Amino acid sequence: GDSVTQMEGPVTLSEEAFLTINCTYTATGYPSLFWYVQYPGEGLQLLLKATKADDKGSNKGFEATYRKETTSFHLEKGSVQVSDSAVYFCALRHGNNRLAFGKGNQVVVIP
Amino acid sequence: NAGVTQTPKFQVLKTGQSMTLQCAQDMNHEYMSWYRQDPGMGLRLIHYSVGAGITDQGEVPNGYNVSRSTTEDFPLRLLSAAPSQTSVYFCASSTEVGNTEAFFGQGTRLTVV
Numbered sequence: 057g058d059s060v061t062q063m064e065g066p067v068t069l070s071e072e073a074f075l076t077i078n079c080t081y082t083a084t085g086y087p088s089l090f091w092y093v094q095y096p097g098e099g100l101q102l103l104l105k106a107t108k109a110d111d112k113g114s115n116k117g118f119e120a121t122y123r124k125e126t127t128s129f130h131l132e133k134g135s136v137q138v139s140d141s142a143v144y145f146c147a148l149r150h151g152n153n154r155l156a157f158g159k160g161n162q163v164v165v166i167p
Numbered sequence: 168n169a170g171v172t173q174t175p176k177f178q179v180l181k182t183g184q185s186m187t188l189q190c191a192q193d194m195n196h197e198y199m200s201w202y203r204q205d206p207g208m209g210l211r212l213i214h215y216s217v218g219a220g221i222t223d224q225g226e227v228p229n230g231y232n233v234s235r236s237t238t239e240d241f242p243l244r245l246l247s248a249a250p251s252q253t254s255v256y257f258c259a260s261s262t263e264v265g266n267t268e269a270f271f272g273q274g275t276r277l278t279v280v
Contacts, residue, residue, distance in 0.1 A: 088267075090268055092271075098273060098274075099171075099257055099271040099272050099273045099274050100210075100257065100259075100271040101271070102268045102269075102270075105268055145209065145210070149267075149269075154200075154212060154215065154225070155200075155210075155212070155259075155269055157202075157209045157210040158209055159207060159208060159209035160209050
């Protein structure tokens, strides 16, 4: 079945550092891919999305490119802020419209 | 712009008690779903609905019931709460048109003692 794999473990980095969170997927066909962000005590919010191969989603300085050849959708930000501290989830959706989520990565940005 | 509204935000139950988690959306979305979030497990789908009167099971449906009598509401019922159901529960909705994003509620933190 469809699945999403995110890199293991929390990510701790200093303010203004470069952030990368890896995401790979397994699916038949061409799913849409999403990154959701969950701030402390809140629900999930859509951060960005891409619906076809080579699309680049971007929002709030974050970017991710839909790579069909490597089945990846890595999230990047060039200069993180303390306010970016949150949990980030990669997800895919297609066909029956069911979302499949990765396990999430806690990101902690230190001033 | 209420979006997806979940109630209550917090709940403590004793083992064996029943309760209903409420979810309502005002976006006229056909598709609604319930997830539970547990540490290190991500979000797992409990039940979902593609429209009023239609529901189906997700990955972890045991111990939960749902119904969808209206487009707006999708309550989740715990029939006999167990400590294993201690979790944070999220309701989500989206259009039926394929490949669109889902909108999430704020979550319900449930503790079963």
